[in-house]
Amino acid sequence: MTSAIPKTVIIIAGALFFCSLPWAADYFGEQYLISLFTRILIYSLAAVSLDLLIGYGGLISLGHAAFVGIGAYVTAIFFHHSFVAEPIAGIVAGSDNALLVWPLAIIISAAFALIIGSLSLRTSGMHFIMITLAFAQMLYYFAVGLEKYGGDDGLSLYSRNQLVGMDLNNDVHFYFVCLFFLTLFLFISHRLVKSRFGLVLRGAASSSRRIKALGIPERRYKLVCFVIGGAGAGLAGALLANQTEYVSPGLLHWTLSGELMVMVLLGGLGSLFGPVLGATAYLLLEETLAMYTEHWMVYFGPILIMVVLFAKRGLFGFLTQKE
Amino acid sequence: MILFIEQLLNGLQLGITLFLMSAGLTLVFGIMQVINLAHGSFYMIGAYVGATVTVFTGSFVLGVMAALAAAGITGMAVEILVLRQLYDRDHLDQVLATFGLIFFFNEMTRIIWGKQPLFMDMPVWLKGSIELLPGLVYPIYRLAVIVVGMSVALLLWYLFSRTRLGMQIRAGASNRDMIGALGVNIKLLYTLVFGLGTLLAGLAGVMAGPIFAVESGMGESILILTFVVIVIGGIGSVRGAVVGALMVGLVDTLGRAFLPSLFRTFLSSSYADSVGASLASMSIYILMAAVLIWKPRGLFPSYN
Amino acid sequence: MxxxxxxxxxxxxxxxxxxxxxxxxxxxxxxxxxxxxxxxxxxxxxxxxxxxxxxxxxxxxxxxxxxxxxxxxxxxxxxxxLGRSFQITSIFNDLSVAENMALAILAGRGHNFRFWKNAMAVDIVQHTLTEALARVDLSGRAEQQAGRLSHGEKRQLEVGMALVGGPQLxxxxxxxxxxxxxxxxxLQKLISGLKGTTxxxxxxxxxxxxxxxxxxxxxxxxxxxxxxxxxxxxxxxxxxxxxxxxxx
Structure with a gap:
């Protein structure tokens, strides 16, 4: 087709769009757009991290929400303890400093990803899907059981984290912080999939038998990929906790894992920028459909099935006509 | 001791519900190599239709029949309309499409039956309790669930080990290529197996109706337990489903009943309750992890 | 002896x-x-x-x-x-021909936990890729997705990949x-060309x-x-x- 748009054009257009959005929202007097698009940026980050797993590592994880949830809970728990001035478990002081808490959220999510990944990667195929799902649900029930942190009802933050030189409580500032992290993660991921590590990973996803024949122990590479994906999701979780100033076990629920997966597929599997498009389309579609009917899911379900059956390459593939 | 036996029976009852859910699903996984997330929806359909028909006709038996029919027929329709397109696709497509089915079915029940949970009455003849042992009083309905579930398990055992259809199904679950070589009408067999699986899920759903609230999304929590059962038992193995279901049912029930009091022996009571409860809700996943470390393909792996 | x-x-x-x-x-x-x-x-x-x-x-x-x-x-x-080429062609269908070959080149050389530098820009790949592709007559196909090669070209790629590791057997x-x-x-020409060296x-x-x-x-x-x-x-x-x- 002649109308194919080069990748770089789409990426630049997207970057311009996201950079100018706050001014546009201001100009049209639609302030709620800023918080809607902040949410889109954060979900995009989580979706991109899942794309690393599914699109490049061939790891169909149905438990990615667990890492989003862990990142969010770490942020919220530290905030809560700092707010009530009581050390966590009597040992560690709480904190609302983003420079401390966000890296912690990333590290702890990554550590969980390491444990869950090393157990789950003992299997493959259908087993892997079910096991990642089951472990995520385990953490979900664990969060429900955290009476001290609100259990089922979740936990409120009374303000966003502190970040030097920024006022995160200002929605525009926070928007740009999220945009920064999404861009950073996209850049890192882009380098990653082109690197030696990425090449091996893509090879393993394409033919695991062949990669073994080349003398490469594939499981380690997949595990590292799983951990990096978990870290990205943890960061998304920390940002999400800040955006809504609230965390609940729902963040770990498997429906969120499924939704992230839908975003990846909708945007285009294994394209990194696609999932951003996918998250944007998904959340805008949800927002729009929900305006007309509260039963939007009854339409969305069949739409999803149609997309799976007939439009496998996603929006990004459709736009770029990547053959 | 009495309490322990009572909890044992509760565990058995949960195990049997899980067996009904997993027997069909493990075959679908094993034979068709399709991962189906929407299996819980048929549990939900069974519960809703069962509850509605029971109220409408006043007959629990009719309710159960209607539930079975609804779950089985919907199942076969879904197989023909959606699942059939997915057999040659990769697992990711299957996950997403069946995820879409969940969206659809959950929302559909909200449209038809509203957001409020339904409560299903037990039939009068199954109300009340009987004294099984001196001091052990147990609800008749729960006993009936155990008996029905065991009968179904026996029936399935007969179907699989003694009939021609069962042999074909087993052959297909352990060696997919063979089934074509046997000259079996694969399309029809797939539809039948899928329908049988969803019918069993519907049975589990309608039997759970009087015990739990009937609500939209009820299928998903049981679905995940079912996955744990299948992972433990091994994909495609009905025997594995029996063993896995009983293990999960017992560990979950006994853990919830006794872990908090166990912790109370060496922790302060409020702390013990919350730790015990958390740990109890995680116990089956820990069990799953343990089995996985020991046998990555489950207790009764089929050789695919 | x-x-x-x-x-x-x-x-x-x-x-x-x-x-x-x-x-x-x-x-x-x-x-x-x-x-x-x-x-x-x-x-x-x-x-x-x-x-x-x-x-x-x-x-x-x-x-x-x-x-x-x-x-x-x-x-x-x-x-x-020991190097091996499979009976059922199982090259990496989703990767390009050059990437397939690069993977084979890199496989024998240390670990691959290098996360930043572009794999195709690694020295050893730069030095040997051209020759490795030429040896099996695939120079013109470098950017092609391997899954879209003809059956014969897939075989050539496979043999080429098995060769870059410098297997003894x-x-x-x-x-x-x-x-x-x-x-x-x-292929016969390719194999007899290896006689004596491998x-x-x-x-x-x-x-x-x-x-x-x-x-x-x-x-x-x-x-x-x-x-x-x-x-x-x-x-x-x-x-x-x-x-x-x-x-x-």
Whole structure:
């Protein structure tokens, strides 16, 4: 087709769009757009991290929400303890400093990803899907059981984290912080999939038998990929906790894992920028459909099935006509 | 001791519900190599239709029949309309499409039956309790669930080990290529197996109706337990489903009943309750992890 | 005394009641093209799987350079010098031809936990990729997605990938299968070009190819090696004629 748009054009257009959005929202007097698009940026980050797993590592994880949830809970728990001035478990002081808490959220999510990944990667195929799902649900029930942190009802933050030189409580500032992290993660991921590590990973996803024949122990590479994906999701979780100033076990629920997966597929599997498009389309579609009917899911379900059956390459593939 | 036996029976009852859910699903996984997330929806359909028909006709038996029919027929329709397109696709497509089915079915029940949970009455003849042992009083309905579930398990055992259809199904679950070589009408067999699986899920759903609230999304929590059962038992193995279901049912029930009091022996009571409860809700996943470390393909792996 | 690169002694492997290999023994001399022939279902692929480590023998031993490698997993055997091309083409369909080759080049060289630098810009890839592609006549196809290559080109890529690791012993599993006449000639040229530099274990149905290429031939029937020798000896061997060649 002649109308194919080069990748770089789409990426630049997207970057311009996201950079100018706050001014546009201001100009049209639609302030709620800023918080809607902040949410889109954060979900995009989580979706991109899942794309690393599914699109490049061939790891169909149905438990990615667990890492989003862990990142969010770490942020919220530290905030809560700092707010009530009581050390966590009597040992560690709480904190609302983003420079401390966000890296912690990333590290702890990554550590969980390491444990869950090393157990789950003992299997493959259908087993892997079910096991990642089951472990995520385990953490979900664990969060429900955290009476001290609100259990089922979740936990409120009374303000966003502190970040030097920024006022995160200002929605525009926070928007740009999220945009920064999404861009950073996209850049890192882009380098990653082109690197030696990425090449091996893509090879393993394409033919695991062949990669073994080349003398490469594939499981380690997949595990590292799983951990990096978990870290990205943890960061998304920390940002999400800040955006809504609230965390609940729902963040770990498997429906969120499924939704992230839908975003990846909708945007285009294994394209990194696609999932951003996918998250944007998904959340805008949800927002729009929900305006007309509260039963939007009854339409969305069949739409999803149609997309799976007939439009496998996603929006990004459709736009770029990547053959 | 009495309490322990009572909890044992509760565990058995949960195990049997899980067996009904997993027997069909493990075959679908094993034979068709399709991962189906929407299996819980048929549990939900069974519960809703069962509850509605029971109220409408006043007959629990009719309710159960209607539930079975609804779950089985919907199942076969879904197989023909959606699942059939997915057999040659990769697992990711299957996950997403069946995820879409969940969206659809959950929302559909909200449209038809509203957001409020339904409560299903037990039939009068199954109300009340009987004294099984001196001091052990147990609800008749729960006993009936155990008996029905065991009968179904026996029936399935007969179907699989003694009939021609069962042999074909087993052959297909352990060696997919063979089934074509046997000259079996694969399309029809797939539809039948899928329908049988969803019918069993519907049975589990309608039997759970009087015990739990009937609500939209009820299928998903049981679905995940079912996955744990299948992972433990091994994909495609009905025997594995029996063993896995009983293990999960017992560990979950006994853990919830006794872990908090166990912790109370060496922790302060409020702390013990919350730790015990958390740990109890995680116990089956820990069990799953343990089995996985020991046998990555489950207790009764089929050789695919 | 002949210099054996690989020796197989008394190898047995059964799948349930089926004996795929029974008391199988043969040796491959350094520098030779050694062909493995036998009727369908004789257990030739099982032998390759046992050698590469994808299957474990029930008993017997495999010696590479006089050292037992029975216990080594697949990737360790590759490191020890065994290269293999598969019977069912299983290159990385989703990667480009150049990426396939780069992966093979990088595989033998240290770990791949390098996260930042572009894999195609790594020195060793820059230095050897062009030549590795040229060796199997795929220079013009570098950017093509490997899954879209023709059947013959896939074979060429496979052989090329097995070669870049510089294996001491290259196992080729029916390289001519599914090739057109032109492809067969090309591949035959490629393989005979390797003669002397790389020892090759060739499993092949095409008898013309086998008898024109091989230095040594072993005949396998029902998992047992009934004869080993030069093409001339094999041609004259009456047992072989009865068991196998006589069928034609």
């Amino acid at each position: 002949a210099d054996y690169i690989l020796q197989v002694k008394g190898l047995c492997k059964s799948f349930g009641a089926v004996q795929a290999s029974q008391d199988l023994s043969f040796g491959i001399q350094r520098g030779h093209i050694h062909a493995l022939i036998g009727p369908n279902g004789a257990g030739k692929t099982t032998v390759l799987n046992l050698l590469s480590g994808e299957l474990q023998p029930d008993s017997g031993s495999i010696l590479l350079n006089s050292e037992e490698i029975n216990k080594l997993p697949v990737h360790k055997r590759v490191k020890a010098g 290259l196992m080729l599993d029916e390289p001519m299968a599914g090739q057109g006449a032109g492809g067969t000639v090309e 020892t090759i274990l060739l499993v092949e149905h095409d008898m013309d190819v086998v008898f024109s290429l091989a230095d040594q031939i072993s005949v396998i029937v029902y998992g047992h090696c009934i004869a080993s020798g030069s093409p001339e000896e094999i041609r004259r061997n009456s047992e072989v004629q009865n068991a196998y060649l006589g069928e034609h």
